Structures are given as structure tokens and as C-alpha cells.
Amino acid sequence: MRRRDNGDDARQVWVTWLRETLQERGYDVDSPRGGGKTQLAADLDMAGxxxxxxxxxxxxxxxxxxxxxxKVLDVPLAELLVRTGKAAESDFPQTGSKLDHSEVSSVTPMTPEQLAAAAKVPQAHRAWFEEMVRNFMNEADSEQHGGNSTGGAAAGR
Structure with missing residues (x-):
């Protein structure tokens, strides 16, 4: 996996995008008394x-x-990985076609391996992808069965 240069310019572009996106999602992170930073910290389960x-x-x-x-921003993980310099756009396949929900639905739930194949995740990234899917599935199961989920108040929005 190639990483972008995380110099000062890239960092500033990231911060500007993040702050704008948070504002669009209702987090008032610019006002000291707006509560946006506190809410974001709770939603991310992070320290202020x-x-x-x-x-x-x-x-x-x-x-x-x-x-x-x-998860909190409802932004594709691949997009955030690219925006933060953790990955390059070329690390993700560009198929030119988008799947709609009917193309991936089935009577029985798909396994992480099946999802990786359907999403055409490159072999080099399959283990990571499958692990992330398992984590999301475990969180969903926990939430459905009354478990305590991470994500804070905004998770139910």
C-alpha cells in the first residue's frame, strides 16, 4: 500500500475537510460553547x-x-483512508460501476469472504477487509441483542 505525503499541506487539507464535514453533520466544532467537540468526543468514544x-x-x-x-460521518472508509494519507486512490479498484443493494442481497447473509469477492477487494487487502467486516458484524449483533455499543449518542441518528 502506498501512502501519500503527509506534509503540512496535506494535513491542512485534511483538517479543513474534516471541520467542514463535521459542520455539515451538525457538529459545532468552532464555537467554544457549541458542544460539538464534546459530542464528537462522545460519538467517537475518544478523549476531548x-x-x-x-x-x-x-x-x-x-x-x-x-x-x-x-461510521460517525457516514463516509466510505476508503475515502477517509485516502484523505488521511493512509492509502492511495489506486489502492482501491475503480470498477466504474456501482452496485445497488439488490445486487448484493441474498437469502442468507454473505460471509466477509463473499463480500470481499463481490466488492472485488484486491487480494493484498482481503484479510484486512474481512477483519473489518467481522468487526462491524459483531457490533451489529451486539446492538441487536441489547449489548452496549460504541458510537455514542449520534450512532442512532
Whole structure:
């Protein structure tokens, strides 16, 4: 996997995009008393100081934070991986066609391996993809059975 240069310019582009996206999603992160940073910290299950570093570019998010951001912001994980420099666009197949839900539905749930094949995930990324799908499936099962899920108040939005 190739990584983009995470210089100051790339970091500033990331921070600007993140702040704008958070504002669009209703997180008032610019006002000291707006509550947006506190809500974001709760939704990401992170410390407030970590959210501040994220919003100021003091640190780039690690993999776990990128996954949480993707869920909270409702942004494809691949997009966030590219935006944070954790991956390049060329790391993801560009098939030119989008699947609609009917193309991936089945009577029995698909396994992570079947999903990887249907999504044409490159072999080099299959193990990672399948692990992430298993984690999401476990979270969904936990939520359905009354388990305590991570994600905070905005997860139910």
C-alpha cells in the first residue's frame, strides 16, 4: 500500500475537510460553547484532548479513529483512508460501476469472504477487509441483542 505525503499541506487539507464535514453533520466544532467537540468526543468514544488534536492537525488519526470517523460521518472508509494519507486512490479498484443493494442481497447473509469477492477487494487487502467486516458484524449483533455499543449518542441518528 502506498501512502501519500503527509506534509503540512496535506494535513491542512485534511483538517479543513474534516471541520467542514463535521459542520455539515451538525457538529459545532468552532464555537467554544457549541458542544460539538464534546459530542464528537462522545460519538467517537475518544478523549476531548484527542478530538482537539484531530481538529487542529496536531495528529493524524490512527486506523481505529479513521474507522470510527467513517461510521460517525457516514463516509466510505476508503475515502477517509485516502484523505488521511493512509492509502492511495489506486489502492482501491475503480470498477466504474456501482452496485445497488439488490445486487448484493441474498437469502442468507454473505460471509466477509463473499463480500470481499463481490466488492472485488484486491487480494493484498482481503484479510484486512474481512477483519473489518467481522468487526462491524459483531457490533451489529451486539446492538441487536441489547449489548452496549460504541458510537455514542449520534450512532442512532
Amino acid at each position: 484532548s484527542s478530538v482537539t488534536r484531530l481538529l487542529t492537525g496536531g495528529s493524524m488519526p490512527n486506523h481505529e479513529t479513521v474507522v470510527r470517523l467513517a
